[in-house]
Amino acid sequence: MSALLLSCSQNQADESINGRYLTGSEHTDMFLLFVSDNYSGTSVRELSGHNDLLPTPYEREAYRIAVTNETTFSLVENTEVLAYEDISLFPNQPIQVTVMEDVEQFISSVENEGEVTEKLLPIYTASHVKVGSYTEEHLIETYTPVLEDHYVVQIFDGDFNLTYFSLLMEYFTQLEDRYDIRVIVELRNGAGYGRFREVTPEFDYLFLSNDGVEFKGDDYEELQLVVEEETGFAMPREGDDAWYQLLFYD
Known part of the structure; x- marks a missing residue:
């Protein structure tokens, strides 16, 4: 793996870095701050393990942010000081991190999508983190495909049949193997489901193309019709x- 340092100019400490939350846990005392890349620009896109979608070379500006006992958090809506464990963060949520060290811009560059890693990213210690609002628009942007002939079906129905969901996943996997089309289907009823419901109160199903929202609603039969119209393939x-x-035994 090669890493390219594009800027060597140092800034004064206590400078803020603006970006989007990528991933992390209050149990690890560290999270990843995404600034931009040459795949989706300044927004975080969920790859769901499909790293083969990334360009070659793949270039990304991102940082590891360490959280200490002295780190404070606040929401943009008010000035109340909060602790890390009191904050809920989702991928693509805007955040502004004030760090204790001097900052150097760092852009990593890898030739192979399998080499994408966080281990070599610089670590900065947060003195304060200002957390932006997480809205329906941020969620939709996270799952919107970047490339043509790529689609995403997000299911927020907590009672969706798991056996049928497995069938859909297998169907779209075999479809991709035979045709130049990719449909990723995901079920959002596990960890974080309650938070998803906070920003998706009016729909159970979301269908996205690289043009944006193709369907948003709670009528599954209508979703099936739109998927067929857009992709040319009927859903089981x-x-x-x-x-x-046909899918599991033939």
């Missing part, structure tokens, strides 16, 4: 045993 129907036989 729930309870149709012929699909299970």
